Every structure is written in structure tokens, then in C-alpha cells.
Amino acid sequence: xxxxxxxxxxxxxxxxxxxxxxxxxxxxxxxxxxxxxxxxxxxxxxxxxxxxxxxxxxxxxxxxxxxxxxxxxxxxxxxxxxxxxxxxxxxxxxxxxxxxxxxxxxxxxxxxxxxxxxxxxxxxxxxxxxxxxxxxxxxxxxxxxxxxxxxxxxxxxxxxxxxxxxxxxxxxxxxxxxxxxxxxxxxxxxxxxxxxxxxxxxxxxxxxxxxxxxxxxxxxxxxxxxxxxxxxxxxxxxxxxxxxxxxxxxxxxxxxxxxxxxxxxxxxxxxxxxxxxxxxxxxxxxxxxxxxxxxxxxxxxxxxxxxxxxxxxxxxxxxxxxxxxxxxxxxxxxxxxxxxxxxxxxxxxxxxxxxxxxxxxxxxxxxxxxxxxxxxxxxxxxxx
Amino acid sequence: xxxxxxxxxxxxxxxxxxxxxxxxxxxxxxxxxxxxxxxxxxxxxxxxxxxxxxxxxxxxxxxxxxxxxxxxxxxxxxxxxxxxxxxxxxxxxxxxxxxxxxxxxxxxxxxxxxxxxxxxxxxxxxxxxxxxxxxxxxxxxxxxxxxxxxxxxxxxxxxxxxxxxxxxxxxxxxxxxxxxxxxxxxxxxxxxxxxxxxxxxxxxxxxxxxxxxxxxxxxxxxxxxxxxxxxxxxxxxxxxxxxxxxxxxxxxxxxxxxxxxxxxxxxxxxxxxxxxxxxxxxxxxxxxxxxxxxxxxxxxxxxxxxxxxxxxxxxxxxxxxxxxxxxxxxxxxxxxxxxxxxxxxxxxxxxxxxxxxxxxxxxxxxxxxxxxxxxxxxxxxxxxxxxxxxxxxxxxxxxxxxxxxxxxxxxxxxxxxxxxxxxxxxxxxxxxxxxxxxxxx
Numbered sequence: 101x102x103x104x105x106x107x108x109x110x111x112x113x114x115x116x117x118x119x120x121x122x123x124x125x126x127x128x129x130x131x132x133x134x135x136x137x138x139x140x141x142x143x144x145x146x147x148x149x150x151x152x153x154x155x156x157x158x159x160x161x162x163x164x165x166x167x168x169x170x171x172x173x174x175x176x177x178x179x180x181x182x183x184x185x186x187x188x189x190x191x192x193x194x195x196x197x198x199x200x201x202x203x204x205x206x207x208x209x210x211x212x213x214x215x216x217x218x219x220x221x222x223x224x225x226x227x228x229x230x231x232x233x234x235x236x237x238x239x240x241x242x243x244x245x246x247x248x249x250x251x252x253x254x255x256x257x258x259x260x261x262x263x264x265x266x267x268x269x270x271x272x273x274x275x276x277x278x279x280x281x282x283x284x285x286x287x288x289x290x291x292x293x294x295x296x297x298x299x300x301x302x303x304x305x306x307x308x309x310x311x312x313x314x315x316x317x318x319x320x321x322x323x324x325x326x327x328x329x330x331x332x333x334x335x336x337x338x339x340x341x342x343x344x345x346x347x348x349x350x351x352x353x354x355x356x357x358x359x360x361x362x363x364x365x366x367x368x369x370x371x372x373x374x375x376x377x378x379x380x381x382x383x384x385x386x387x388x389x390x391x392x393x394x395x396x397x398x399x400x401x402x403x404x405x406x407x408x409x410x411x412x413x414x415x416x417x418x419x420x421x422x423x424x425x426x427x428x429x430x431x432x433x434x435x436x437x438x439x440x441x442x443x444x445x446x447x448x449x450x451x452x453x454x455x456x457x458x459x460x461x462x463x464x465x466x467x468x469x470x471x472x473x474x475x476x477x478x479x480x481x482x483x484x
Numbered sequence: 485x486x487x488x489x490x491x492x493x494x495x496x497x498x499x500x501x502x503x504x505x506x507x508x509x510x511x512x513x514x515x516x517x518x519x520x521x522x523x524x525x526x527x528x529x530x531x532x533x534x535x536x537x538x539x540x541x542x543x544x545x546x547x548x549x550x551x552x553x554x555x556x557x558x559x560x561x562x563x564x565x566x567x568x569x570x571x572x573x574x575x576x577x578x579x580x581x582x583x584x585x586x587x588x589x590x591x592x593x594x595x596x597x598x599x600x601x602x603x604x605x606x607x608x609x610x611x612x613x614x615x616x617x618x619x620x621x622x623x624x625x626x627x628x629x630x631x632x633x634x635x636x637x638x639x640x641x642x643x644x645x646x647x648x649x650x651x652x653x654x655x656x657x658x659x660x661x662x663x664x665x666x667x668x669x670x671x672x673x674x675x676x677x678x679x680x681x682x683x684x685x686x687x688x689x690x691x692x693x694x695x696x697x698x699x700x701x702x703x704x705x706x707x708x709x710x711x712x713x714x715x716x717x718x719x720x721x722x723x724x725x726x727x728x729x730x731x732x733x734x735x736x737x738x739x740x741x742x743x744x745x746x747x748x749x750x751x752x753x754x755x756x757x758x759x760x761x762x763x764x765x766x767x768x769x770x771x772x773x774x775x776x777x778x779x780x781x782x783x784x785x786x787x788x789x790x791x792x793x794x795x796x797x798x799x800x801x802x803x804x805x806x807x808x809x810x811x812x813x814x815x816x817x818x819x820x821x822x823x824x825x826x827x828x829x830x831x832x833x834x835x836x837x838x839x840x841x842x843x844x845x846x847x848x849x850x851x852x853x854x855x856x857x858x859x860x861x862x863x864x865x866x867x868x869x870x871x872x873x874x875x876x877x878x879x880x881x882x883x884x885x886x887x888x889x890x891x892x893x894x895x896x897x898x899x900x901x902x903x904x905x906x907x908x909x910x911x912x913x914x915x916x917x918x919x920x921x922x923x924x925x
Contacts, residue, residue: 132693134692134694199779202775202777203777209595210595211595211596212595212599215596215600215710216599216603218710219599219600219603219604219607219710222709222710223607226530227530227531227709227712227713227716227717228530228713228717229713230710230713230714231714231717232714232715232717232718232719234710234714235710235711235714235715235718235912236718236782236783236912236913237782238596239592239596239673239675239912240591240592240593240594240671240672240673241592241673241674241675241678241911241912241913241915242912242913244674244913245675245777245782245912245913245914245915246782246913248777248778248779248913248914249778249779249780249781249913251779252779253777253779254777254778254779254791254794255776255777256681256775256776256777256915257674257777257913257914257915258672258673258677258678258681258913258915259672259673259674260670260672260673261654261670261671262591262594262595262671262673263594263595263654263671264652264653264654265654265657268668269669269670269671269672272668272670273670273685276685276688276692276694277685277688279692280688280691280692281775282798282801282802387694389584389694393583393584393666458668460660460666460667460668460669461668462694
């Protein structure tokens with residue numbers, strides 16, 4: 101797999117090097133936040149030839165080749181997404197109830213080439229020339245559906261975004277679904293076409309690549325109670341609890357407003373339990389909303405695209421200068437990326453914080469924990 | 485939002501061939517009117533299926549100037565009409581800039597719609613062009629400009645090329661800006677289950693207190709050359725071209741496929757405490773949502789009913805209800821031989837013995853199958869049923885298929901005491917969803 105893939109991001113560096121800086125926000129953020137744990141991530145930029153190779157070389161988790169019908173009709177973005185999802189799956193420890201996970205996928209301009217080719221065929225040869233596989237394989241829902249089928253995921257699956265800025269849609273929908281749906285976790289996948297400079301800068305030509313990233317996210321033991329039947333029992337801080345709210349219902353811990361209904365369920369299956377295995381997140385994604393509606397002028401917009409998120413995920417903690425610990429409810433003093441070492445800890449747990457400011461959404465914050473370094477080294481070896 | 489709050493629907497805007505507001509739409513459904521005709525807005529010769537429930541005219545909201553309206557593509561007009569009507573019905577139009585209103589819009593084929601529209605506005609039939617690789621996706625006009633100076637034949641989708649530009653910004657963002665909404669936006673697609681997912685996600689959003697209100701729904705205009713050809717060649721569409729009104733026959737022994745439909749519906753969702761505070765009239769409470777995936781095939785429903793039945797069970801568990809609480813089930817039932825049979829097995833597995841008593845109908849027999857927008861329109865049909873305390877029928881159900889043995893409501897609407905209604909929607913990609921609504925007294 102590694103030999104088929106181009107390393108992304110091509111230069112490991114801090115966010116500041118790329119000029120993605122943000123002034124501190126004057127708005128104090130509320131304490132409450134939605135947060136999910138990121139168990140792992142994977143990303144690659146595939147050239148056109150590499151995408152063709154994936155059609156024949158990719159193997160499903162059981163070692164089988166891809167189904168013939170899939171190989172023949174799949175969009176290139178689907179292949180790229182599948183490759184990074186499989187790569188991530190290999191890197192992760194065994195997941196609890198993997199077949200119950202959901203998948204959200206955010207491709208960019210998905211199916212454009214197939215649509216244009218179909219339009220050409222329609223113009224030349226009429227309706228009979230249109231493949232019945234066009235819509236099933238090349239619409240916004242198709243990528244998540246394909247991953248659901250190929251990876252055997254029975255949780256919710258749908259496509260989000262579809263155009264520019266699709267990553268914000270993916271993260272918002274992914275966080276909301278992860279904290280509310282009665283499933284252990286979600287695969288969040290994004291893809292898009294990019295043009296990269298020629299090899300080693302020796303050529304002025306640009307090469308199209310399909311950039312793909314996959315995140316495996318899981319519910320955290322939340323500090324914030326959700327007004328939801330999917331709420332989880334609190335567990336120890338920092339651990340992930342990939343269970344469901346249905347157990348709570350079974351225990352009668354939460355009453356819905358319709359609790360006086362004469363038709364209340366008499367029993368629940370109780371099949372969804374919080375597994376005893378605890379998973380450690382390698383990063384935490386938090387979403388805090390502004391306390392009031394903001395104007396554009398009050399909070400500068402920080403670009404959030406796949407490249408920026410990947411750069412943040414792949415940047416080694418050691419490469420970022422140390423700062424004082426931040427106040428939990430305030431913005432960093434300067435810069436989007438800061439590195440923290442909580443004082444007084446015998447074995448300091450360093451982490452980095454990246455924040456993206458979106459006036460209509462709030463603040464999306466990525467906290468990368470020390471354990472992330474382990475995955476990073478694995479990723480580097482694979483890519484080498 | 486307190487833990488005891490519910491999420492209420494306080495406004496709805498819709499457009500369908502059966503009416504462009506909830507009252508008209510409900511009247512049509514309860515009278516058993518069918519919106520299916522021969523296709524009129526594009527040449528249908530050569531298409532396997534030449535019938536559809538087309539949306540031929542989209543009303544313009546008074547608040548949108550005519551000049552602005554005329555610059556918009558029909559899909560954008562549709563979304564705008566639905567959103568404005570929903571906000572006005574919820575009595576929020578004049579307060580919208582003071583509230584954090586989110587937008588979750590189901591658009592299954594937003595970009596393909598614009599690519600196709602642009603293509604037919606700028607290319608001649610029979611003309612061959614080189615197709616570049618899509619690394620500059622939004623610049624489709626430039627990439628395929630080889631036909632721009634060739635006279636264009638009557639386009640099925642756009643009257644002139646200037647109106648058919650491919651936008652560079654997602655429709656939801658343009659819509660939010662035009663409406664002056666100040667909250668976040670999300671586009672989502674789960675094929676035929678899109679509308680249910682949009683309502684489920686918006687409900688989550690309200691419950692997590694990230695928004696004051698949320699507009700959610702779905703819109704689709706799939707009567708286009710590509711979509712009609714693709715679904716036709718898939719043999720999913722009815723070929724009863726000489727009997728449009730009798731073509732869509734969910735659960736009937738002689739069904740031969742679904743009929744394409746068009747339309748959209750948007751809903752205003754807010755917490756019950758917010759609605760009470762501002763004296764809003766609730767249309768229904770969203771009390772349950774369940775979603776799963778078949779994980780078996782992109783197109784063919786799973787022969788094992790368990791995954792889809794699990795979606796129904798999750799919705800019931802979410803609402804803390806037993807199956808016999810459901811007073812009416814609006815089935816997905818598109819009228820395909822396989823789909824209706826599979827859904828029947830799903831309903832029996834999920835509801836058990838209650839399945840023999842719960843009235844079931846498919847409003848697609850009248851609206852056609854609006855694909856991405858189908859479940860949003862069916863949620864509106866459920867609101868109408870709750871309001872009028874009457875179950876809309878499945879028309880054309882002359883001879884129920886023995887393999888689709890359910891408590892059908894054939895031909896004519898049936899008055900009933902409706903408190904809780906369910907809506908199933910299953911889609912390509914193996915998406916299974918169930919939505920539960922409750923009447924708010």
C-alpha cells in the first residue's frame with residue numbers, strides 16, 4: 101500500500117510555517133463543548149496511476165480482492181477513501197463492535213467525470229447509452245454507502261458537503277452523530293481533487309492527485325450532559341466509552357417528556373452495553389459555539405480544509421514551541437497551534453491545541469495528545 | 485433546552501405537484517389525487533419511462549424580488565420557496581436575523597444537477613467534446629467550452645446558458661445568505677432516506693443546544709435526462725407510460741417500478757420550551773429517529789430484514805415506545821417489486837404482531853418518488869395526517885400482493901385517531917431510517 105501512495109502532507113511543519121495564523125478571539129467561549137475522541141487517522145494523496153492500481157491491488161480486510169462490479173464502476177474518490185480507511189483500520193487496535201460503526205463521507209465534486217462522460221454519451225447515443233450504475237456509484241451518498249458495504253458497517257451512513265468547504269460539514273455532522281447516535285463510533289472520510297507541483301519542484305507542470313483522509317472517532321465520556329436519550333453514563337476522564345444510550349433507557353435513568361405514554365416500551369434488548377475495553381484517544385476534537393451571534397468582523401475566519409486539518413494531525417508535538425497552559429475557557433494568546441505541559445505532573449502529558457474560528461459555527465479545536473506521536477511514527481514508517 | 489424538552493416542528497414549507505403548501509398538499513393526498521403525468525419539461529422520446537410527477541411551477545415568495553428570482557436555477561428556487569414558507573409559517577421571518585438558525589439541507593445531486601443543466605445549455609445534441617479530468621471542478625463552463633459558440637437546441641433544463649452557470653459556492657451557503665440566516669449549514673445526502681436524516685440531524689443539533697432553531701428538509705428535481713435514463717435503464721421505473729395515473733402501484737400485485745417525482749419540504753425545528761416561550765403553534769413533535777445500514781448492496785435491498793428492522797426498533801427505543809403505540813405508518817414502498825416485498829418483511833420483523841393492526845399506506849402512489857426529497861415530503865404527509873386525523877391512502881392498490889400482507893389503506897383516506905405516526909425511508913447505499921412524530925395537543 102505504501103508504495104502506491106504519496107506522502108501527505110509533503111512537508112511536516114507547524115501551522116505557523118504555512119501562514120495559517122489567527123488572532124485571539126475577543127469573545128470568551130462558554131465552558132460547554134461537544135467533543136469526540138479521535139482514535140486514529142490516515143491520509144494519502146493518490147496520483148492517477150496509483151488510483152488505477154488500487155482497483156486491482158486493494159484487498160478487503162478478509163484478504164479478498166474488491167468485488168468485480170465495484171472495481172468496474174467505483175468513482176476514483178471512492179477508491180481513495182477506501183484505501184485510507186483500510187490503512188487506518190490496520191493501524192487501529194481492535195475496535196469494539198466494529199460492525200455497528202457508522203460512516204459519514206464528504207467527497208468534493210463527487211462523480212463529476214462520470215457525469216460529464218454520461219452527458220457526452222447521452223448527447224451522442226441517447227438515453228439507452230446511460231449506465232444504470234451512474235447514480236448508485238457517483239452521487240453524494242455513494243461513497244459512504246460503498247464504505248458501509250465493503251467494510252460491513254451497519255451504523256448510519258450518509259454523504260455530507262459535496263462541494264467546497266465540505267470538511268466543516270463533515271466534522272459538524274460527525275460530532276453531532278457521534279455524541280447522539282447509539283453506535284460505538286463513526287468513520288469520517290473526506291476526499292477531494294488537488295493539483296500539486298511537479299515532482300521535487302523540477303517541473304512546472306502540476307499533477308492532479310486525489311487527497312483522501314479518514315478519521316475514526318468515538319464518543320468521549322462527556323462533561324456536558326446531552327439532552328438526549330443517547331446520553332452516556334460518565335466514565336473516568338479522558339477515556340472513551342463507545343456504548344449507547346439505550347442501556348440508560350433500560351435502567352430507567354432518563355425519562356422522556358412522553359414518559360406518561362401508556363405505550364412505553366416494556367423492555368429493551370439491552371444488547372448495547374458499554375464494553376469493558378477502554379480506548380485511548382490520540383486526539384480530541386471539540387466544538388464550542390459562540391455565546392451570541394457574531395459578525396464576520398468580530399472573529400476572523402480561519403480556513404479549515406483537509407490540508408490544514410491533516411497538517412495539524414501530522415505535525416509532531418515537539419516541533420511546536422512550548423507555551424503556558426491556557427485557560428480552559430479562553431482562546432490561545434497567539435497563534436492557532438500551541439503546545440502545553442500541565443504543571444506539577446510527574447510524567448507530563450504534552451498536548452497541542454489547534455483552533456479554527458468560524459463565525460457562523462463557533463470554534464473547532466483539535467487537541468492532539470502525546471500518544472499521537474506513536475501513531476505518527478507508524479505512519480512515517482509506512483510512508484517511507 | 486432542558487432534558488425534558490422535546491423538539492417540535494413549528495413551521496413547514498413545501499412544493500410538490502400536489503400543492504405548494506401543507507393544506508393544499510394534504511387536501512390532495514386525502515382526496516387520492518395523483519400528480520403523475522407524461523413528462524412535459526424535457527423530450528421524453530427514447531426514455532424507458534416517460535411519466536413523472538413533475539414540479540412544473542415553483543411559486544415565488546413575495547419577499548424575493550422578481551429580478552432576483554429569475555436569476556436562480558429551479559433547484560435553488562425550490563429550496564428558497566420551501567425555506568421562506570417554513571420561516572413565515574413559524575412566524576420567524578422578521579426575527580430570523582436575531583436568532584441562531586441552522587440549515588440542514590438534503591441535496592442528493594446538487595452538483596450533478598448544475599453540471600447537467602450547464603451541459604444542455606451549452607452543448608448540441610450529437611456534439612462530441614473532450615472531457616478533462618476534474619481537478620478544477622467548478623470551472624466546468626471553461627473546461628467544456630467547445631460548444632459555447634454552437635447554436636444550442638432547446639434545452640430541457642435551462643433556457644439560456646447565462647442562467648446555467650455552475651455556482652462556485654454550495655447551495656446551502658447561498659440559501660443561508662439570501663435568507664439572512666446566521667447559523668451553520670450542512671448539506672447531506674442518503675439517497676431516498678435523505679429527508680429523514682436531515683430531520684434527525686437537525687433534531688440532534690437542537691438537543692445539543694448549539695442552535696436556537698434549525699431549518700431542515702430536502703429538495704430534489706430529478707426529472708432530468710440523466711436521472712430518467714439511469715433509473716430507467718436500471719429497470720427501477722414503471723413503464724406503464726400509457727396509464728400515468730395508474731402507474732405507481734405500491735404493494736399491488738401488478739406493480740412494475742416507481743415513478744419519478746419532484747418537490748421538496750423544509751421544516752422549522754425548535755425546542756418545545758422555545759416554541760412555548762414565543763407562543764408558536766406546534767405541528768408535531770419529533771420523538772424518535774432510527775438509522776442503520778444494510779451493508780449488503782448499493783442498490784438492491786437486503787434480503788435479510790434485520791438491519792432495516794433495527795432502524796425501526798431504534799426509533800421506537802429513542803421514543804421509548806412499544807410498536808403498538810404507532811397509529812399510522814407511512815411506508816417507503818416505492819412500488820418496485822423487490823422493495824415493497826422487502827419492506828413488508830421489515831415491518832413484520834420490527835413491529836411483530838402489531839404489524840397486522842397498524843394502518844400502512846404509501847403516499848408515493850400519488851406524489852411519485854421524489855428521490856432525495858421523498859422522505860421530507862412524506863414527513864409533511866404525516867404532519868397533514870396528524871392535523872386532519874385522517875390517513876392518506878395508497879391509490880392503485882387494487883389487488884394487494886400476498887407477499888405484502890399489511891394493514892393497507894387502499895384507494896380512500898380513512899379517518900382515525902392519530903397520535904403517533906411513523907415514516908420509513910430506505911435508500912441506495914443501504915440507508916435505512918425511521919422517523920416518529922407525535923401530535924402535540
